[in-house]
Amino acid sequence: MTQIEARTLRYSVDGVAFEGRLLFDVADPAPRSGLLMAPNWFGVSSAAEELAGQVASRGYRVLLVDVYGATVRPVNPAEAGAAMLLLKQDRELLRRRLLAALEALRGQQTAPMDAARLAVFGFCFGGTCALELARAGAPLKAAVSFHGALDTPDPADARNVRGAVLVLDGALDPLVPRDQLAAFAGEMNEAGVDWQLISYGGAVHSFTDPAADNPGTAKYNAKVSKRAFAAMYALLDEVFA
């Protein structure tokens, strides 16, 4: 019987306060692996927290990352887009915030965790964040991107990647230009990364998000979502074995 609870985890970067949410099963006293979850452009939200809780129920300690700062909680696409754009245009700032979140997860004493077994996963913009953290050289066993953009300002950063990389891609995703796939493959191959990319037919952007309902652009796909999560869990089982 799992009993998922959430606690606020506070950390700061460049003098700015951040509040992530730590999701874990209080009924499970074992030191579990730790996962960062980089949410979509809405950042820390009730929907993201629910999803983080579902992952936590599989036996992980999950920190839902706050990349925008404790006072920034977008409530509409315009706000989300503006908050996201700042970070997309400043990858160094994004990295500092992601690395700080990882440090906060590693250092947390709230839930028993094996701090040597860490990974990151993320959705949409959060997928980009997951790859960015891997490209920053963070000590991750795996980085998983769900329908995130794959571009990078500096392909040579792939040499910093220390764990396995898994990209879960909607083959019809109009927000991830198709030429990014070959560029990403080239980047990862060049650096000798242990990477995988799964393209799913019939899937557009946001295929994991039950609330996404914009056909042809961003829409939930139950079958593909299930496959993609299964692929992530299979990789996590492998790298944490």
Next chain:
Amino acid sequence: MTQIEARTLRYSVDGVAFEGRLLFDVADPAPRSGLLMAPNWFGVSSAAEELAGQVASRGYRVLLVDVYGATVRPVNPAEAGAAMLLLKQDRELLRRRLLAALEALRGQQTAPMDAARLAVFGFCFGGTCALELARAGAPLKAAVSFHGALDTPDPADARNVRGAVLVLDGALDPLVPRDQLAAFAGEMNEAGVDWQLISYGGAVHSFTDPAADNPGTAKYNAKVSKRAFAAMYALLDEVFA
């Protein structure tokens, strides 16, 4: 306790005799799903039969397909290449032979089987065969290609596909030109096929074949092979559920 045995399954096409090998667990009386295994360019061989037996031990009735004819058993790459080329250049002939093998599997009375639950998988040239059978409109729940070429004489044939398609691709495979990936995606998307393609970093051609030892071209990759088989079994579990 599994007890895998092999029986020769005879069928004919265009007046030519074929001898496939049926692998199954004689200790398992349940009507299991049926799988065609399209071998690599060496056709029916002891190595292929061993692999078919490994898959059969997972609870499948596996017919190792004879696409060359009972008298054609290549013993070196030159012979294998010549035999393969004939079929690559005559896709209609290849289809007739694959469809006949599928009929032989459906009709066999040797091992208890659920003839409504069929799929095909194949390796290298056999991967091409698996896709060809799906493109021919065969009643398959799934078609799985391991490091097979993806090209087709007629992309519109994708409209015939009736089950799920899974392509397992070595991202460094020099024998599957990289531009085939985008072409394949376009073909499958256009037809609305339920498809997936997994590219594996670090893998070249023949990554599932323990005997392949030609670095940079065709070489065994234990980690990727394990991942790829796991992906196939996950899809088979899904489509046969």
